Amino acid sequence: MSIARRALKRQKKIADWESRVEALHQKYPRLGEISRLFTQMSLEIAMLGMGKGKMGMSKEELLQAQEALLAERKLLMKKHNLPGNIYEIWWDCPQCQDTGFVGIGEKCACLLEEEQEERRLFSGLTPHQQEQTFKTFTLDWYEDKDRYRAILQQCIEFAEKVCAGEKTENLFLCGTIGTGKTHLCSAIANYVLQAGRRVVYLKIGTILDLIREYKFNFEKNETIKPHQLKDLYQVDLLIIDDLGTEVSTDFVREQLFYLFDERISYCLPWVISTNLMPNEIGTIYEDRLSDRILGTSRVLKFSGTSVRQLKAMQANKIDQKESVS
Numbered sequence: 461m462s463i464a465r466r467a468l469k470r471q472k473k474i475a476d477w478e479s480r481v482e483a484l485h486q487k488y489p490r491l492g493e494i495s496r497l498f499t500q501m502s503l504e505i506a507m508l509g510m511g512k513g514k515m516g517m518s519k520e521e522l523l524q525a526q527e528a529l530l531a532e533r534k535l536l537m538k539k540h541n542l543p544g545n546i547y548e549i550w551w552d553c554p555q556c557q558d559t560g561f562v563g564i565g566e567k568c569a570c571l572l573e574e575e576q577e578e579r580r581l582f583s584g585l586t587p588h589q590q591e592q593t594f595k596t597f598t599l600d601w602y603e604d605k606d607r608y609r610a611i612l613q614q615c616i617e618f619a620e621k622v623c624a625g626e627k628t629e630n631l632f633l634c635g636t637i638g639t640g641k642t643h644l645c646s647a648i649a650n651y652v653l654q655a656g657r658r659v660v661y662l663k664i665g666t667i668l669d670l671i672r673e674y675k676f677n678f679e680k681n682e683t684i685k686p687h688q689l690k691d692l693y694q695v696d697l698l699i700i701d702d703l704g705t706e707v708s709t710d711f712v713r714e715q716l717f718y719l720f721d722e723r724i725s726y727c728l729p730w731v732i733s734t735n736l737m738p739n740e741i742g743t744i745y746e747d748r749l750s751d752r753i754l755g756t757s758r759v760l761k762f763s764g765t766s767v768r769q770l771k772a773m774q775a776n777k778i779d780q781k782e783s784v785s
């Protein structure tokens with residue numbers, strides 16, 4: 461939530477509090493009287509400090525009278541079963557009174573949590589992908605465990621470098637469907653998000669739709685959402701899923717070249733996940749584009765039986781066993 465929206469929300473909380481107290485005083489006039497007397501006495505104490513008292517009471521007498529008023533109010537509230545915090549503003553976060561800050565420039569835990577949630581939403585990760593982490597990536601399904609252990613390690617090292625803002629090679633995850641590429645891409649995204657950095661994870665088709673929408677509307681001079689396009693170029697980490705499934709036109713190749721080129725010039729990393737092998741990239745895309753893709757990347761090859769199929773087969777076996785027993 462922006463600072464402006466927070467300010468609006470705070471105003472609303474204060475207005476709610478005022479009308480709640482007003483309604484309370486209408487229903488229980490003595491409570492209203494107590495409040496007014498209490499305020500008058502506070503003012504009188506301030507005036508006494510300036511030598512301008514009007515009520516003919518000493519400061520001690522006034523403080524005593526105030527204490528008596530508070531005690532009476534407490535009794536009345538108890539008698540009418542009113543909640544103890546009815547005179548307080550009901551902030552969502554009492555720590556920062558919903559301002560988002562606890563000191564000068566120091567963010568409150570509620571704001572940090574909110575920003576993390578915004579980054580998660582912004583990333584485009586599905587709830588299922590948000591569960592896919594390095595910890596939940598298991599080698600049990602793979603025959604060639606050493607190779608996949610090494611792949612996992614390289615993904616972790618990549619994610620750590622991105623978190624630290626260090627220069628790194630990009631990653632090119634390629635191979636058969638269902639062999640764990642998506643899980644590792646999500647794990648990298650979640651790791652980087654956790655460190656407070658921004659990630660965009662999109663399928664190539666969605667990326668191209670965004671670019672098309674932007675260009676088309678830009679030419680028509682209509683309202684555009686440039687931040688979305690800018691984010692593709694400038695987000696801390698861009699993860700592109702399913703590269704190679706797009707319909708390749710001059711426009712698409714041009715835009716992809718521009719995208720990779722921009723990110724290279726900002727020294728910003730990306731991860732590509734694709735069913736295409738590196739040699740196929742060379743045949744689909746022209747040299748200057750395949751150079752941008754492969755020349756900057758570490759290639760991690762996935763192969764073997766689909767983990768997804770293996771999991772489904774095992775689930776079936778369990779189902780069968782359960783239906784037999």
Ligand SMILES: [Zn+2]
Binds near residue numbers: 554558
């Ligand atoms: Zn807070």
